[in-house]
Amino acid sequence: MAADHAVNTVLPDEPEKATLEGKNKVLGFWLFLGGETVLFGTLFATFIALRDQVNGGPSAQELFDMKIVAWATFLLLTSSLTSVFATMALHKHNLKAVQGWLVITVLLGLGFLGLEIYEFYHYVHEELGMTTSAFSSSFYTLVGFHGGHVAFGICWITGLIIQSMKKGLTVVTAPKFYVAGLYWHFIDVVWVFIFTVVYLMGMIGGKAVA
Amino acid sequence: MSDHTSHAPNRSGLWDWLTTVDHKKIGILYLIAGGFFFILGGVEAMLIRLQLIYPEAKFVxxxxxxxxxxxxxxxxxxxxxxxxxxxxxxxxxPLQIGARDVAFPFVNALGFWLAALGGLLLNTSWFLGGAPDVGWTAYATLSSNHKFSTLGTDFYVLGLQIAGLGTLIGGINFLVTIINMRAPGMTFMRMPLFTWSSFVTSALILFAFPALTVGLVFLMFDRIFGANFFNPDAGGNIVIWEHIFWIFGHPEVYILILPAFGIISEVVSTFSKKRLFGYSSMVFATILIGFLGFMVWAHHMFTTGLGPIANTLFGIATMLIAVPTGIKIFNWLLTLWGGHIRFTTANLFAVGFIPTFTIGGMTGVMLAVPPADYQYHDSYFVVAHFHYVIVGGLVFGLFAGLYYWWPKMFGKLLNETLGKWHFWTFFIGFHLTFFPQHFLGLMGMPRRVFTYLPGQNLEMGNLISSIGVIGMALGSIIFAINMVVAAKSKKAAGNDPWDARTLEWAIPSPAPEYNFAQTPLVRGLDALWTEKMAGNKGMTPAEPLGSIHMPSPSFLPFLMSLGLFVAGYGFIYAGQWGTYIVAIAGIAFTLLCMLLRSLYDDHGYHIEPDEIEEKGVKA
Structure with a gap:
């Protein structure tokens, strides 16, 4: 009756929801993402309220280099696709494919993170520090929180790939893959909003130097 | 890492409590921690009232x-x-829904240790240069600027951040438990009201606490990293803090009061020997209060200057909450109406709750009128109002719940004579303390002032208010004595000492670690009462007796919390030490524990039917 007996038998169609533990994990994670939505919602609201307060420092229009941001967006959106392929492979019980797609996802995530670090480095050299203005504080906090989520996701998924080499695909490991996929999608959706609200609106809207 | 650890782990004493993932033991740990902090907060309250006992006193x-x-x-x-x-x-x-466990026993333990250690971190500030002194609402720039506030505020920020994380994951745990783990037949509309209110409260926690998390992050970044969220000189905006704090803070008061509503519903129904009047309208009212709770935060900010349109909308939304709350009050009264009422201590607290809470609700509607609020704002009238709802509402409810469920948690009944002394001293003391504060506020006494002048007609009210504290202190001491008396008593409470209605009373007291030897089949609202009325001795099982899977205890929740506890000090003292190394080490330690949790799967252990029968005979 317990999960461990199922290890040696044939995996069910949706292995992530085959046990009560798995069902709980998936539902609990959806709820957690609901809380995360409030978290990012609050960060966005604050950013929107403060984005024109440049305090004599550089403004969004002066700073943003859309070429880097476009590449970062391309990498992250693609990684979302590859994480879907991993979940699809999970449903086909193909561990090798799961691992392969997740490795690509992690690499794309690393590329995104590298570009973001370069971008922040570049802005700091353009005299935009955490303490420069209310705009800079809210910008670094919002985008930095997202970057932190990406970094955590990379470590998490890497950990899952490594442990799956030993444990294989079971009703215990399947929910872990599935939930990590949900997480990766979520941070991807958050990025779509950051791209729109922070970067696109920053380029077209807002006042020039106050 | 073996796949089968079928024997039960043998742990005892302190080690057992530090590693337990049993929801009943974690419940007791929560009560111990809550009781400890209740004493601390109570002593602080007594010192406040001592200082205000007469004009220009100099006690503190x-x-x-x-x-x-x-x-x-x-x-x-x-x-x-x-x-x-x-x-x-x-x-x-879990007992009320017929579950063997919560959905995430490990996370449940983690939630407790985070909350306990976060609270401890905050309170160590007394010994480390002074406690926070910016008000519990910590308005910026008072709280965000080092010129106006001390290191104590950093303790506030980090302590609440850690405790808040614990509460958030605790809320998720209960949502999933209630959605996924109900026994067969336990439909949503058969759930007892306490479970319903816990469900809605958990949902409020899930959507309110992340806002506090972000607010505290902003405050922390302003204080520690020199960010400018609340620094008007660099374009920051202090009203953002007010919004974020109350977007969390208002749902928080419903997070507090809804479980009390649930407890009162259980107690009133049991001790009237009647089905709860208007069950479905009670469920509806609970959900509606939870929903409206998110729509009214700006009524704390009427005097901030948001403008007449915003104030009107938020004022009307606030008054709307009186409708579902009124539904609840009348349903309790109609449950009592014509019932076979027993005035046990639990029911005394419940019956005392109803008029007291109604007074608090009424002053709430008065405060919801923006032009009137301009007069009441930041006066003792507000202090009286929120103590009527939080003490006269929530704390009365919690006492009712403690007297009601004490036998189920500990297997012993609390003494009823002492309980009655507890109720009357606390009840009279409470009203003596807070009723005069309405008038003090209307006469113009502002809150948060450390003294007042003679000759302004404030002496009498303050004196009575300070005397009333003695009653509440006495009541609390009697309660403490009662716990000792109950622990020493030899008389076992039995499964169902109150002739009650819900599932938790169908199993032994205290509940065995697996709760239900066989998952029960629920056949109606008030599951146990349904069986009693059908002439059955107990619940009908929904499954044959079999081996029961249990989660293994773990020390990791404590260690994870310890990592963040240490990291908290690392951030607080980063400025003085000139390094973030402690903060980074603490967080790294917590992440390492998380990695260990991921790598080593817990396969748990099994309790076999013969062990269940052995234990069953004993009980």
């Missing part, structure tokens, strides 16, 4: 007074009543 200095009011509010709300609520939820909700 003005600065200390500010620390006392800040810590009294913060301690009571975050560290005293929240843990007691979680304690009762842990002890009772």
């Amino acid at each position: 200095a003005a600065g200390t007074f500010n620390e006392l009011i800040t810590m009294h509010g913060t301690t009571m709300i975050f560290l005293a009543v929240m843990p007691v609520i979680f304690g009762l939820m842990n002890a009772i909700v």
